[in-house]
């Protein structure tokens with residue numbers, strides 16, 4: 001699962017409608033085999049970007065490559081590699097779940113009947129697949145949505161706010177499923193959301209967008225947790241003494257705040273204990289991603 | 304060009320898996336049957352109607368086929384937008400132009416099928432309920448009952464296709480089945496009235512109006528020649544309209560941003 005080259009390259013993409021610039025010179029590369037998050041407040045331009053990726057909207061400027069295929073120049077080549085749900089998975093309600101899948105299977109080369117059955121089994125719809133979609137619950141429609149998106153074993157799965165309207169149980173299942181898909185099958189998953197808490201749980205990397213501009217790209221999970229320096233609070237009985245003993249650190253109430261990495265924390269703890277200080281608790285004080293996100297997107301201001 | 308036939312299969316599935324379609328087909332059988340029985344009962348005895356005459360009378364119900372076909376054409380693009388399924392349909396490895404072509408062809412196949420049902424049903428009713436006697440003087444000179452009816456049906460079919468392609472264009476343009484169906488049916492019925500109002504022998508420009516050229520069957524009895532219009536002229540004008548309707552549909556469908 002070595003990530004040789006990015007699955008998606010968004011190169012200087014802009015979208016203008018009338019005088020409004022919805023997306024402004026966006027550059028983004030999505031490495032393969034990851035769950036890649038696309039985070040931004042409502043109206044930031046997530047859906048617009050995804051619509052351009054899948055050819056639902058024209059690209060005003062720049063281009064998007066899926067693998068080697070340009071969405072503008074080789075639409076069919078690009079779409080062969082993508083499965084997507086853009087906003088809600090709308091299905092033909094008068095058809096059965098199976099007929100819906102058959103419909104999309106016919107549109108992609110090489111999807112066999114066996115593959116359809118396999119996908120139905122995977123998303124757990126085997127018992128209801130021959131019923132009309134109008135009898136399905138939202139959760140079932142979502143599963144059918146995922147099924148149509150993965151039928152043709154796409155290299156890239158694009159999901160626009162997939163957790164909207166799902167209950168916590170449904171969100172958990174989807175999350176586990178997406179991670180499994182990415183990490184065992186090597187499918188790259190590009191998933192948008194305006195909820196940071198969700199992104200933190202399911203994504204390896206998150207790109208943050210605000211008012212049509214890329215604000216930041218954050219790596220959340222790397223292979224083995226690389227250690228970073230973090231503000232750490234040591235709750236002790238005598239904070240001033242502790243700070244003096246260590247020769248560093250700021251006193252904050254009953255705690256000493258020190259910036260250290262994993263090993264440093266253990267070492268400091270040992271020194272404190274050896275110096276006769278009672279340590280009641282050690283906690284990392286990283287600004288939560290939430291704070292960082294709010295800071296970056298500037299809160300308020302709907303784009 | 305992997306397998307265009309599969310796209311067609313999909314469009315057909317979306318037409319024939321709907322109850323509505325079967326109701327339409329049922330009505331194309333039942334309504335002519337009722338009319339034929341009424342005709343047979345009311346003329347029992349003195350005034351005899353021949354089978355071919357009955358057939359000719361029944362084919363005036365062709366407007367049923369036109370309305371139902373226009374509904375399918377008006378709906379075939381617009382419904383994907385109202386359902387939201389267009390978002391899943393257009394992200395497949397198929398160019399939009401081919402997706403639209405599959406819809407046009409599926410519509411044409413439906414209209415052809417409905418026309419065939421209509422003809423077979425009417426023919427069966429006519430020859431079951433009425434005697435195969437010839438009544439002279441009903442058909443214009445040079446036409447046998449068979450050739451007259453065949454040509455008449457062909458012209459009606461042509462009119463229907465034009466209405467349907469107009470509905471198809473409205474469907475892609477407005478993404479609303481309601482508007483498309485409404486305008487198409489208006490055109491269907493207002494066409495005859497407008498044709499009567501527009502006098503090509505008085506105002507030359509009206510020769511190029513769509514309605515003036517529809518209803519090609521009038522050339523069978525030599526109408527329209529007053530203004531120097533011929534069958535060939537009308538066919539040419541109608542072809543231009545059809546090409547324009549199709550061009551507008553394709554350009555709009557291929558360029559349009561699909562947003563919620």
Ligand SMILES: Nc1ncnc2c1ncn2[C@@H]1O[C@H](COP(=O)(O)OP(=O)(O)O)[C@@H](O)[C@H]1O
Nearest residue numbers: 017022041042043044045046047048049303562
């Ligand atoms: N078809 C459109 N025409 C004009 N403005 C649009 C259109 N679609 C979206 N927008 C605007 O573009 C911005 C980005 O929208 P969107 O991509 O839907 O945001 P997100 O998915 O991140 O919530 C919003 O301000 C929205 O109002």
Ligand SMILES: [Mg+2]
Nearest residue numbers: 046047048161
């Ligand atoms: Mg959105």
